[in-house]
Amino acid sequence: MPNEILIKTIYVADPDLASQTRPETCDILVRDGRIAAVEGAIQAPGAEVIDGEGAIAVAGMVDTHRHVWQTAIRGVAADWSLVDYVREIRVGYATSYTPDHIYLANLVGALEALDTGVTTVCDFSHLMNSPAHAEAAIQGLTDAGIRGVFCYGFYDVPTRDRGFDSHDERLRHADEVARSFRSTAGPLLDFGIALTEFGLVAADLTDAEIDVARRHDALITLHVGTFGSPHGIADLARRGRLGPDMLHVHGNMCDDGELAQVVASGGGVSITPETEMQMGMGFPVTNRLLSVGGMPSFGVDIASNNGGDMLTQMRLALQTARAIDNQTVLDRGVVPDRIRLTVRDALRFGTEGGAKAMRLGGEVGRLRKGARADIALFSTRGLNMMPMGDPVAMLLLQSRPGDADTVLVDGAVVKRDGRLVGVDYDGLRQRSNDAFREIAERVEKTRDDMAGSSSAYSKVMKRATGTAS
Numbered sequence: 144m145p146n147e148i149l150i151k152t153i154y155v156a157d158p159d160l161a162s163q164t165r166p167e168t169c170d171i172l173v174r175d176g177r178i179a180a181v182e183g184a185i186q187a188p189g190a191e192v193i194d195g196e197g198a199i200a201v202a203g204m205v206d207t208h209r210h211v212w213q214t215a216i217r218g219v220a221a222d223w224s225l226v227d228y229v230r231e232i233r234v235g236y237a238t239s240y241t242p243d244h245i246y247l248a249n250l251v252g253a254l255e256a257l258d259t260g261v262t263t264v265c266d267f268s269h270l271m272n273s274p275a276h277a278e279a280a281i282q283g284l285t286d287a288g289i290r291g292v293f294c295y296g297f298y299d300v301p302t303r304d305r306g307f308d309s310h311d312e313r314l315r316h317a318d319e320v321a322r323s324f325r326s327t328a329g330p331l332l333d334f335g336i337a338l339t340e341f342g343l344v345a346a347d348l349t350d351a352e353i354d355v356a357r358r359h360d361a362l363i364t365l366h367v368g369t370f371g372s373p374h375g376i377a378d379l380a381r382r383g384r385l386g387p388d389m390l391h392v393h394g395n396m397c398d399d400g401e402l403a404q405v406v407a408s409g410g411g412v413s414i415t416p417e418t419e420m421q422m423g424m425g426f427p428v429t430n431r432l433l434s435v436g437g438m439p440s441f442g443v444d445i446a447s448n449n450g451g452d453m454l455t456q457m458r459l460a461l462q463t464a465r466a467i468d469n470q471t472v473l474d475r476g477v478v479p480d481r482i483r484l485t486v487r488d489a490l491r492f493g494t495e496g497g498a499k500a501m502r503l504g505g506e507v508g509r510l511r512k513g514a515r516a517d518i519a520l521f522s523t524r525g526l527n528m529m530p531m532g533d534p535v536a537m538l539l540l541q542s543r544p545g546d547a548d549t550v551l552v553d554g555a556v557v558k559r560d561g562r563l564v565g566v567d568y569d570g571l572r573q574r575s576n577d578a579f580r581e582i583a584e585r586v587e588k589t590r591d592d593m594a595g596s597s598s599a600y601s602k603v604m605k606r607a608t609g610t611a612s
């Protein structure tokens with residue numbers, strides 16, 4: 144007997160469907176982990192039935208850039224620039240995590256993603272302070288039950304108790320993790336590589352990091368067009384290293400020619416509008432990427448700064464791109480008479496765009512027959528959803544992240560009736576609060592130690608920010 148779930152009476156938020164001011168409901172049939180049908184009044188006698196009660200169904204959203212480990216230190220970056228961030232987190236907080244801390248951060252961060260209908264995440268994990276940190280980070284994602292790519296970072300966190308003696312040792316360890324990944328991390332996760340920023344390490348070390356990834360056909364993600372690596376794309380192109388296996392993040396300082404080089408290479412781009420605009424990285428490249436033929440995708444970036452839902456990022460990216468477009472018209476002394484980007488575009492970038500950028504196109508990111516059944520149902524019972532209008536417009540601009548009521552990953556229900564299945568919320572809250580306090584205490588102690596021997600600290604800061612400190 145096939146394992147079937149019949150989701151009844153839902154509106155479909157599908158970017159390919161035209162706007163509907165008086166939408167009609169339909170059903171979705173899930174069979175053995177895949178979407179078997181999306182149509183009106185499906186009959187499936189043996190199936191488990193989920194009554195959608197007029198919820199909006201959307202393909203599980205895809206976050207293409209998140210440092211999930213920062214979930215353990217929520218809110219610390221709220222008023223920070225990128226320079227503050229580098230100093231306080233990459234040189235401060237990052238030195239103070241134990242393996243237990245990164246496990247908990249990844250567990251809670253991935254659960255929070257699922258809770259808001261984000262079913263796939265690209266985890267840029269540059270907190271590999273020891274082999275045990277890597278194991279714990281992967282276990283946190285696995286235990287949460289999220290789909291995604293765990294990207295092993297080589298960034299040399301300036302800890303006092305060094306878990307690796309050299310960059311070569313990190314490379315060897317990444318190779319080992321990649322080889323055993325499938326058997327340890329489970330079927331929903333893939334192994335990837337998070338490159339160290341150009342400028343922080345020599346070019347031959349970057350090449351060595353890329354080589355580890357390519358030996359395993361792993362996704363390679365990297366920060367580009369931002370601090371430490373303003374023209375990393377041009378550098379990579381010159382050295383013949385660009386490829387369709389690369390997911391480039393931010394790119395704000397890249398010129399249009401570099402963005403075109405990324406598009407020509409087949410690589411993806413992740414835009415994180417909230418952190419980019421706050422921290423002084425520059426305007427998101429959404430419009431510029433589209434103008435050279437690319438498809439954007441979006442990321443949350445850091446829970447140390449902002450929440451883990453993707454609706455917020457899609458909204459911010461859409462309205463910022465519209466503002467930039469409109470301003471070019473206003474600058475000519477003319478009032479804009481049409482809006483170029485639509486809510487359908489933003490939804491497509493946050494689902495299908497993310498899937499393509501992570502090399503999962505066709506598998507996830509669409510509510511289509513044959514795709515993996517990663518589905519979120521957003522309740523329409525709240526005052527904010529009365530009256531029900533066009534499902535895509537309602538989802539993008541009216542719904543709240545907490546409206547995600549039911550979530551499926553690979554055909555399994557991970558959230559039902561507004562609660563994640565099998566999750567001890569009170570227990571996690573207690574453990575998270577304890578971990579945050581422990582990390583903060585360790586950061587203070589590190590700061591005191593470093594003040595006593597400030598030369599090491601200054602050296603790291605100078606290298607990280609390109610400025611004397």
Ligand SMILES: [Zn+2]
Nearest residue numbers: 267366392444
């Ligand atoms: Zn990042």
